Amino acid sequence: MSLKNIAHNLEATSQLISFIKNKNSSSAFLFYGVNSPILKAFAIEFAKALNCLNKSFGCESCSSCNEIEKNIFPDCYSYISRSGVDELREVVQKVSKSGQIGAKKVMLIINANELTKIEANLLLKIVEEPPKDTYIIFLSRSAKIQPTIFSRCIPIKFTPILPKDVGIEQEVFRTLNSEIETIMPIELASEKKYQYNNIPEILENFIAGIAWKYALNCAIENYLEVRSSIGNLERLEWIFKIEKAINKNRELLDIFMIQCIYKCREKSYLSRLIYIKNGLKANLSIRLALIRFLEMVK
Numbered sequence: 001m002s003l004k005n006i007a008h009n010l011e012a013t014s015q016l017i018s019f020i021k022n023k024n025s026s027s028a029f030l031f032y033g034v035n036s037p038i039l040k041a042f043a044i045e046f047a048k049a050l051n052c053l054n055k056s057f058g059c060e061s062c063s064s065c066n067e068i069e070k071n072i073f074p075d076c077y078s079y080i081s082r083s084g085v086d087e088l089r090e091v092v093q094k095v096s097k098s099g100q101i102g103a104k105k106v107m108l109i110i111n112a113n114e115l116t117k118i119e120a121n122l123l124l125k126i127v128e129e130p131p132k133d134t135y136i137i138f139l140s141r142s143a144k145i146q147p148t149i150f151s152r153c154i155p156i157k158f159t160p161i162l163p164k165d166v167g168i169e170q171e172v173f174r175t176l177n178s179e180i181e182t183i184m185p186i187e188l189a190s191e192k193k194y195q196y197n198n199i200p201e202i203l204e205n206f207i208a209g210i211a212w213k214y215a216l217n218c219a220i221e222n223y224l225e226v227r228s229s230i231g232n233l234e235r236l237e238w239i240f241k242i243e244k245a246i247n248k249n250r251e252l253l254d255i256f257m258i259q260c261i262y263k264c265r266e267k268s269y270l271s272r273l274i275y276i277k278n279g280l281k282a283n284l285s286i287r288l289a290l291i292r293f294l295e296m297v298k
């Protein structure tokens with residue numbers, strides 16, 4: 001994804017693009033208005049746009065964009081409010097040192113509305129005089145952050161993502177409603193260490209939380225990548241293992257299916273997938289639902 005291709009929040013993204021075009025140097029921003037995963041997703045896109053080696057406001061291919069997406073870019077830093085003064089000091093120190101040649105450093109302050117006065121004071125100096133080529137981005141649901149910081153930031157307001165923004169029909173959106181805000185950040189990152197054949201194990205070790213969901217998402221992503229090379233028998237065995245892992249837990253099955261639906265690249269399948277998912281309510285067996293469902297997930 002490129003900052004230029006995001007089909008929503010156009011005002012915010014065009015502000016950021018013109019900021020890059022004007023070659024403004026170091027600066028502090030306040031990204032606010034929606035929840036932090038979405039704000040973080042935008043900040044990541046911004047970091048890619050700043051550092052893209054193809055100068056295309058973020059591409060899918062260059063090493064900088066790839067590293068930023070995988071969260072291994074050496075010049076991106078983040079700090080979550082109230083994680084501890086020592087940790088913050090360490091991050092500030094790292095940011096203050098010069099980065100890779102030519103790289104723009106990006107520092108994210110997550111949940112900036114929760115910053116304590118001590119934390120805000122620690123950040124103040126770096127905000128007032130950011131080191132060369134350094135961008136500090138405060139992420140906060142509301143614009144209410146410590147006034148000393150607020151007055152030194154360029155505020156960029158984001159608005160919630162609507163179903164049409166992510167190419168989902170209204171009816172499908174209603175089914176996914178509670179989870180819609182998690183779509184974007186999850187699409188942004190994927191780690192190779194989770195493979196599709198880890199899915200049964202991941203489901204078996206269900207723990208509610210972002211890390212678990214992330215692992216599941218990466219594994220589903222891998223399934224989408226390699227599905228055409230999986231033999232029929234192999235796939236069937238894999239589905240039986242998933243069925244066993246789900247162990248008749250319909251709630252878990254629901255989570256699994258919803259995550260698959262998110263990952264589905266062919267948006268035209270969504271209605272049919274939802275149809276199968278809903279068929280479970282009408283006593284369709286879990287095994288049959290899984291077979292039909294996973295056949296269609298592309």
Ligand SMILES: [Zn+2]
Nearest residue numbers: 052059062065
């Ligand atoms: Zn790039």
